[in-house]
Amino acid sequence: MNKIINDYRILEIKEIISETDTIKTFIFDWEMEGNRIPKPGQFVMVWSFLRKKDEKPMSISKIDENNNQIAITLKNVGEFTNDLHNLTVGDKLGIRGPYGNGFEMEGDNILAIGGGVGMAPISCFVDQATDNGSNVDIVSASVTKNELLFLDRMKNSGANIFTCTDDGTCGFEGFATHRTIDLLESRSYDMAVVCGPEIMMKEIFNILEAKQIPAQYSMERYMKCAMGVCGQCCVDNTGWRICVEGPIFSTEDLKKITEFGKYHRDASGIKETF
Amino acid sequence: MNKIINDYRILEIKEIISETDTIKTFIFDWEMEGNRIPKPGQFVMVWSFLRKKDEKPMSISKIDENNNQIAITLKNVGEFTNDLHNLTVGDKLGIRGPYGNGFEMEGDNILAIGGGVGMAPISCFVDQATDNGSNVDIVSASVTKNELLFLDRMKNSGANIFTCTDDGTCGFEGFATHRTIDLLESRSYDMAVVCGPEIMMKEIFNILEAKQIPAQYSMERYMKCAMGVCGQCCVDNTGWRICVEGPIFSTEDLKKITEFGKYHRDASGIKETF
Amino acid sequence: MLKTRISGIEFENPLILAAGIMGSTAASMNWILDSGASGVVTKSFSKEPNKGYKNPTTVEVEGGIINAIGLSNPGVSNFKNELKLIKRNRKGTTQENGDKGIDSKIAIGKEISDKIAIASVYGSTPEEFADVVLEVHDLVDMIELNISCPHAMGGCGAAIGQDPNLTYEVVKAAKKLSHVPIIAKLTPNVTDIVEIANSAKNAGADALTLINSLGPGMKIEINTGIPILSNKFGGMSGPAIKPIAVKCVFDVYESCDIPIIGVGGIRDYKDVVEFLYAGSSAVEIGTSIMYEGPKIFSNINNELKNFMVENNFNSIDEIIGFAHKD
Amino acid sequence: MLKTRISGIEFENPLILAAGIMGSTAASMNWILDSGASGVVTKSFSKEPNKGYKNPTTVEVEGGIINAIGLSNPGVSNFKNELKLIKRNRKGTTQENGDKGIDSKIAIGKEISDKIAIASVYGSTPEEFADVVLEVHDLVDMIELNISCPHAMGGCGAAIGQDPNLTYEVVKAAKKLSHVPIIAKLTPNVTDIVEIANSAKNAGADALTLINSLGPGMKIEINTGIPILSNKFGGMSGPAIKPIAVKCVFDVYESCDIPIIGVGGIRDYKDVVEFLYAGSSAVEIGTSIMYEGPKIFSNINNELKNFMVENNFNSIDEIIGFAHKD
Missing domain, CATH: 2.10.240 (Dihydroorotate dehydrogenase B (pyrk subunit); domain 3)
Structure with missing residues (x-):
C-alpha cells in the first residue's frame, strides 16, 4: 500500500524573488527526507489560507538539497496567483507533496525546452542533468526579454542557453518552435524535456516526433x-x-x-x- | 505506539492430550514471528465460537519453536471449559495474543512451584530454564496422583521433580506449602516462579518472603x-x-x-x- | 464463479466502482472496467453544471480521507457525451493502457462479459431527479440516486436521505419514469438507517447502496487553527468506516428485502467477503484506489477466487448473508 | 498555564479520563490521576449490578476498536465504596506505582492540585437516573449522564440520547436533584446532534460531553462468517473517529452555549489542540491508553505546554473555539 503524502506543512516564505514583472519565486525550507525529496518535474499542492482560501498544484522550480530548500515560481494570472503575489517574506502557506512522477533521465545529450513560466520544472531538471555531467541545450522562450526566466542560474549550471523572444528583445526573434527547428538542423539529442503552454508543447511534440527524439512533457x-x-x-x-x-x-x-x-x-x- | 495484537487466528486443534480426568491440553500450529513468539508466562485469549460463544484468557502451557506449535491446558471447571473439553481434533478456535509480560529469568538455581493446572505456565518456564542450563527444582502439587501434570515432560527436561498430593498417592502427602518448606530447609534458590490457586500462592509468598527468595507469581x-x-x-x-x-x-x-x-x-x- | 445479480442485471464479479471516484470521464471509467471492475458508478451529476467547492476539497485523516468536492459536474447535457462513451459491450474489445496499470493479458482478444454502467444522479427536488433520469436512462444499465452526499448544497444529498418522506418522494419520482432499475444510495448519518431503507423500498427502489461517506467530519490544521477543507467539513471514507458500513448492511439485510450494494472502506478481498457475509450482493470500491490504483479490482478478484476455492464456496450467492445464519 | 474551567469547576489541565476505560476501580482511576489526568470519569454504573455481555466484548478495527462491554458494573451501592477511595484532595499525597508507569518525580512531596471525580451514571428512566444521582452526588464533583452508549440493553444509553424528549426528561430529572454540575454525554449516531444538545441544555445540563462511541459497527470474522462481538455490534472508538467528534464539537459550539468536553480518538497533543480549537473546554481520553498506557496523560500535558509556548498561547481559554474566528 502506497503511503500518500497528504499532511500539510505550514511553511514560512523564506525569500521572494521577483523574476519578472509578473513572475515571482517563493522559497521554503524543506526537510529532505524519504519520499519528501522531490524529483524534477514533480509538483506540490499550495494551500493559501490567509486571504481567499484556495489550493492549486505548482511545479517545483528549484530543489536545493544542500540548503534544504525548495522553490515554486508563479505567474500572476488570476485571483489565486494574485493573492500569492501579494504575500511577503514571513507569510505562511500550506504545502503538501511532492506528487506525480517527475522526469526520467535518458542519455547524456539533452534538449530542454521551456516556454514562459514553463521553465519552472525544466530548470529543476537542467540542474540535475548538468550536475550529472550531461550536455544540456536549453531553449528558453518568452514574449520579451524581461520575461525570460532563470537566465543566470541556467548559465551557471553550465547549460547552453538559446533564448528566443516574440519581440526579438533577446536572442532569436520568434517562437520556441522555430528556435527548436533551427537547433535540430545542426544538433542531435538523446532526449528532450518540454514544458510550456499546451499549444506550444503540441507543436514541439510534432517537431521532435519528426526527428524521432524521445521526449517528456509536463x-x-x-x-x-x-x-x-x-x-x-x-x-x-x-x-x-x-x-x-x-x-x-x-x-x-x-x-x-x-x-x-x-x-x-x-x-x-x-x-x-x- | 505499541502495536496491540488483536486479530484472531482461527486455528484447527491439531492434537488433544487428556492429561487427567479433568484436564486436557490442546495443541495448535503457531507462526513464530516477531511479537507473536510467546514468552513463558504469557497468555492468549481463546474464543470459542462453535457452541456457546465466549472467550477467556488461557496461559500458554507449551511453546515449541522447533515445530511451530503452542499448547493450552484447561481444567474442566465450568460452562466454557466444558464446551472446550467437548471439542475434537480438527475443530477450530479463535486465538489472539500472546498478551502480558511473562516470567523474567534471574539466576541459575530455580524453584518452580505449580499447583494443579497452575503447572501450565510453570512448565513452559521450566522448559526455557532447563534449555538454558539452569538447575530447576519443581514442586508439583495436586489433589491426587492422577492429577499431577506434565510429569514425563518435566522429567525429560532435566528438572528435579518433587511431587506432593493431598492424598499421598504420589510423593509427599500434603500441600505444596509443606513441600516447599521442606525443600527450603536444605536448599537455596536464586529465584522462584509460582502458579496455582491464589490461596496457595499467598502462602507460598509468605514462605518465600521469609527466606528472602525473589519470586514471580502468575x-x-x-x-x-x-x-x-x-x-x-x-x-x-x-x-x-x-x-x-x-x-x-x-x-x-x-x-x-x-x-x-x-x-x-x-x-x-x-x-x-x- | 464470481458472478452476481442485482435486480435482474448480471455482474461478472461483485466489484463496482463507487460514485465520486475517477468517475468524471468515460475514459477513466473505461480504465476501471479494463482493470477488472464489473461495473462503474459515475460521479454524481445534476441538471445544471456545478463547479463544486474551492480547494482544499480533500484531506487525509486516520484511516481514510474526508472530502467536500461539492458534487461538481458538467451538467447532464454535457455528461451524456461521456455516458455514451462508456464501453458497456465488451465482446472482444479492449483499450490499451500499456504499463500504466491495466493487466492487458487478461483483457486483450478474449471474449469479455458486458460491463454495467450506473449513472449517479442528484437534484434538490423529485422533479429535478425525474428530469435527469429521463435524460439518461437509455444510456445506462441502472441509475443510483445520490440522496446521501453529506456536503451537498441547497437541499441536495443527505438533506433528502435524512428524511424518510423526501426519500420516498424522490425515489418514487425516479422509479416512475425510469426504464432501468433504480438504486437508492443512503447515508449512515441518520438515527435509523433501516427506516430510510424501507422508505426507499416502499417507493419502489430496486436496490440500495449502503453507505455514502460518514460523519461528516472535519480536520482543523494545528498551526493555524483553520479547518482545512474550504467547506470546513466533509464526508469520511476509507478503511476506517468499514465497521459502520458493514453494520448498516447487516441491519438493512434483516429488515428490508431488496438487494444491497455494500460500500465503505473496502481495501482487499477480506473486506469484500465481510460485506457479502453481512448481506451485500455486490460492493463498490472507491477511496482505496488512492492506495493501489485501478489494479485493485483485478487484484481483489483474484484473491476472492482463491478465497472461495479454499473455503469451498461455489458462488457469490452462497456467501451473501452468511453471517445471518445462526 | 494548562488550567481550564467547566461549570465553575477548575481542572489543573484539560485532560480527563473518559468513561469506560480503566474506570471500574478507584485504584485504576487513582493511577490515571497520578499519571497526570486532571480528572476521571468512572465507568458507567446503574442502580443494580450488571454483568454486561459475554466475551468477546472488544475487537480491533482499522483506526481503533469496537466494543460492546454492555455497561457491566457492580451497582451503585457497591460502586460507592470505590467512589469514596478516589483521591480528590491531593495536597502532598501520592501513590507509589514504581516502575509500572507513574512519573513519581512529579508527584511526590509537591503541592498538588485537587483532582476532579466525575461519576458516569446510567439507567432506563428519569427515575432510575435520579435515584443513582441521589446516591452519589455527595461523593463526586460532577455527574456525567450516559444517555449515549450504543450497545446498551433495555432502553438505556443511546435509546435515550437519540430522542430529544427522553434526553430532556432524563437531564431534567438528574439536574433537579443534583448538588453537583450535570454533564450530558451525547451520541453522534443521530441525524442532528445539535437538536439533542439543545434539549439537554434546555433541561438544565451544565455541560456536554461529545461524543460517545460511533456507529455502532461490526466486524465479521472472515474464516467463519461470524460477527466477532458476542453482541454482534459495538461502538467504535479510537483515532479514526476524531474527525467526526471534532465536527460535532464544532457544530454544537456554534449553536449551544454551555461548555463542551471533547472526546474521540485523542492520541497526542495535536488532537487535544484540534478539539480545543473546535470549541471544547477540556477533553477526555480513553482508547489511546491501549497504545501508550496511563503515561499518555503526562506526555500530552508536556507536549501541550510546549505547543502553547511555541505558539504564544498563555492559557487554554485562548485556544478554545479558535477555529470559529474567521
Missing part, C-alpha cells in the same frame, strides 16, 4: 485531491490521472492522450478548447 | 478486552492491569497488590473473597 490540468481519487484531472482517452500517472508523460504516452493540445476540463468538468 | 482475574482498556482486570491498590502489567508479578510488585490472596472481582465488578 502536463497541467485542473486538480482537486492530487491523491488519485477524485478523477478531476483524468485525461482522454486513457483516463490517466495527471496527479499520479503524470504530470510528466513520454512521447509514447502522449500519443494516447487524445485531448493533448485540444482541450482540458474546468472545475465542473466542462471541456474548454485551447 | 495472577488471574476476570478479563474482557485483554488490551488494557476496559479496566476489568485492574487490581487494588495499584490499579495495574493483569493483561498488561501482569499476569506475572514480582514479590515487590505483589506487596503493593493489596487484594492478592483476599478477593477478586466478577464480571460486574463485585468483589468475591477467596
Whole structure:
C-alpha cells in the first residue's frame, strides 16, 4: 500500500524573488527526507489560507538539497496567483507533496525546452542533468526579454542557453518552435524535456516526433485531491490521472492522450478548447 | 505506539492430550514471528465460537519453536471449559495474543512451584530454564496422583521433580506449602516462579518472603478486552492491569497488590473473597 | 464463479466502482472496467453544471480521507457525451493502457462479459431527479440516486436521505419514469438507517447502496487553527468506516428485502467477503484506489477466487448473508 | 498555564479520563490521576449490578476498536465504596506505582492540585437516573449522564440520547436533584446532534460531553462468517473517529452555549489542540491508553505546554473555539 503524502506543512516564505514583472519565486525550507525529496518535474499542492482560501498544484522550480530548500515560481494570472503575489517574506502557506512522477533521465545529450513560466520544472531538471555531467541545450522562450526566466542560474549550471523572444528583445526573434527547428538542423539529442503552454508543447511534440527524439512533457490540468481519487484531472482517452500517472508523460504516452493540445476540463468538468 | 495484537487466528486443534480426568491440553500450529513468539508466562485469549460463544484468557502451557506449535491446558471447571473439553481434533478456535509480560529469568538455581493446572505456565518456564542450563527444582502439587501434570515432560527436561498430593498417592502427602518448606530447609534458590490457586500462592509468598527468595507469581482475574482498556482486570491498590502489567508479578510488585490472596472481582465488578 | 445479480442485471464479479471516484470521464471509467471492475458508478451529476467547492476539497485523516468536492459536474447535457462513451459491450474489445496499470493479458482478444454502467444522479427536488433520469436512462444499465452526499448544497444529498418522506418522494419520482432499475444510495448519518431503507423500498427502489461517506467530519490544521477543507467539513471514507458500513448492511439485510450494494472502506478481498457475509450482493470500491490504483479490482478478484476455492464456496450467492445464519 | 474551567469547576489541565476505560476501580482511576489526568470519569454504573455481555466484548478495527462491554458494573451501592477511595484532595499525597508507569518525580512531596471525580451514571428512566444521582452526588464533583452508549440493553444509553424528549426528561430529572454540575454525554449516531444538545441544555445540563462511541459497527470474522462481538455490534472508538467528534464539537459550539468536553480518538497533543480549537473546554481520553498506557496523560500535558509556548498561547481559554474566528 502506497503511503500518500497528504499532511500539510505550514511553511514560512523564506525569500521572494521577483523574476519578472509578473513572475515571482517563493522559497521554503524543506526537510529532505524519504519520499519528501522531490524529483524534477514533480509538483506540490499550495494551500493559501490567509486571504481567499484556495489550493492549486505548482511545479517545483528549484530543489536545493544542500540548503534544504525548495522553490515554486508563479505567474500572476488570476485571483489565486494574485493573492500569492501579494504575500511577503514571513507569510505562511500550506504545502503538501511532492506528487506525480517527475522526469526520467535518458542519455547524456539533452534538449530542454521551456516556454514562459514553463521553465519552472525544466530548470529543476537542467540542474540535475548538468550536475550529472550531461550536455544540456536549453531553449528558453518568452514574449520579451524581461520575461525570460532563470537566465543566470541556467548559465551557471553550465547549460547552453538559446533564448528566443516574440519581440526579438533577446536572442532569436520568434517562437520556441522555430528556435527548436533551427537547433535540430545542426544538433542531435538523446532526449528532450518540454514544458510550456499546451499549444506550444503540441507543436514541439510534432517537431521532435519528426526527428524521432524521445521526449517528456509536463502536463497541467485542473486538480482537486492530487491523491488519485477524485478523477478531476483524468485525461482522454486513457483516463490517466495527471496527479499520479503524470504530470510528466513520454512521447509514447502522449500519443494516447487524445485531448493533448485540444482541450482540458474546468472545475465542473466542462471541456474548454485551447 | 505499541502495536496491540488483536486479530484472531482461527486455528484447527491439531492434537488433544487428556492429561487427567479433568484436564486436557490442546495443541495448535503457531507462526513464530516477531511479537507473536510467546514468552513463558504469557497468555492468549481463546474464543470459542462453535457452541456457546465466549472467550477467556488461557496461559500458554507449551511453546515449541522447533515445530511451530503452542499448547493450552484447561481444567474442566465450568460452562466454557466444558464446551472446550467437548471439542475434537480438527475443530477450530479463535486465538489472539500472546498478551502480558511473562516470567523474567534471574539466576541459575530455580524453584518452580505449580499447583494443579497452575503447572501450565510453570512448565513452559521450566522448559526455557532447563534449555538454558539452569538447575530447576519443581514442586508439583495436586489433589491426587492422577492429577499431577506434565510429569514425563518435566522429567525429560532435566528438572528435579518433587511431587506432593493431598492424598499421598504420589510423593509427599500434603500441600505444596509443606513441600516447599521442606525443600527450603536444605536448599537455596536464586529465584522462584509460582502458579496455582491464589490461596496457595499467598502462602507460598509468605514462605518465600521469609527466606528472602525473589519470586514471580502468575495472577488471574476476570478479563474482557485483554488490551488494557476496559479496566476489568485492574487490581487494588495499584490499579495495574493483569493483561498488561501482569499476569506475572514480582514479590515487590505483589506487596503493593493489596487484594492478592483476599478477593477478586466478577464480571460486574463485585468483589468475591477467596 | 464470481458472478452476481442485482435486480435482474448480471455482474461478472461483485466489484463496482463507487460514485465520486475517477468517475468524471468515460475514459477513466473505461480504465476501471479494463482493470477488472464489473461495473462503474459515475460521479454524481445534476441538471445544471456545478463547479463544486474551492480547494482544499480533500484531506487525509486516520484511516481514510474526508472530502467536500461539492458534487461538481458538467451538467447532464454535457455528461451524456461521456455516458455514451462508456464501453458497456465488451465482446472482444479492449483499450490499451500499456504499463500504466491495466493487466492487458487478461483483457486483450478474449471474449469479455458486458460491463454495467450506473449513472449517479442528484437534484434538490423529485422533479429535478425525474428530469435527469429521463435524460439518461437509455444510456445506462441502472441509475443510483445520490440522496446521501453529506456536503451537498441547497437541499441536495443527505438533506433528502435524512428524511424518510423526501426519500420516498424522490425515489418514487425516479422509479416512475425510469426504464432501468433504480438504486437508492443512503447515508449512515441518520438515527435509523433501516427506516430510510424501507422508505426507499416502499417507493419502489430496486436496490440500495449502503453507505455514502460518514460523519461528516472535519480536520482543523494545528498551526493555524483553520479547518482545512474550504467547506470546513466533509464526508469520511476509507478503511476506517468499514465497521459502520458493514453494520448498516447487516441491519438493512434483516429488515428490508431488496438487494444491497455494500460500500465503505473496502481495501482487499477480506473486506469484500465481510460485506457479502453481512448481506451485500455486490460492493463498490472507491477511496482505496488512492492506495493501489485501478489494479485493485483485478487484484481483489483474484484473491476472492482463491478465497472461495479454499473455503469451498461455489458462488457469490452462497456467501451473501452468511453471517445471518445462526 | 494548562488550567481550564467547566461549570465553575477548575481542572489543573484539560485532560480527563473518559468513561469506560480503566474506570471500574478507584485504584485504576487513582493511577490515571497520578499519571497526570486532571480528572476521571468512572465507568458507567446503574442502580443494580450488571454483568454486561459475554466475551468477546472488544475487537480491533482499522483506526481503533469496537466494543460492546454492555455497561457491566457492580451497582451503585457497591460502586460507592470505590467512589469514596478516589483521591480528590491531593495536597502532598501520592501513590507509589514504581516502575509500572507513574512519573513519581512529579508527584511526590509537591503541592498538588485537587483532582476532579466525575461519576458516569446510567439507567432506563428519569427515575432510575435520579435515584443513582441521589446516591452519589455527595461523593463526586460532577455527574456525567450516559444517555449515549450504543450497545446498551433495555432502553438505556443511546435509546435515550437519540430522542430529544427522553434526553430532556432524563437531564431534567438528574439536574433537579443534583448538588453537583450535570454533564450530558451525547451520541453522534443521530441525524442532528445539535437538536439533542439543545434539549439537554434546555433541561438544565451544565455541560456536554461529545461524543460517545460511533456507529455502532461490526466486524465479521472472515474464516467463519461470524460477527466477532458476542453482541454482534459495538461502538467504535479510537483515532479514526476524531474527525467526526471534532465536527460535532464544532457544530454544537456554534449553536449551544454551555461548555463542551471533547472526546474521540485523542492520541497526542495535536488532537487535544484540534478539539480545543473546535470549541471544547477540556477533553477526555480513553482508547489511546491501549497504545501508550496511563503515561499518555503526562506526555500530552508536556507536549501541550510546549505547543502553547511555541505558539504564544498563555492559557487554554485562548485556544478554545479558535477555529470559529474567521
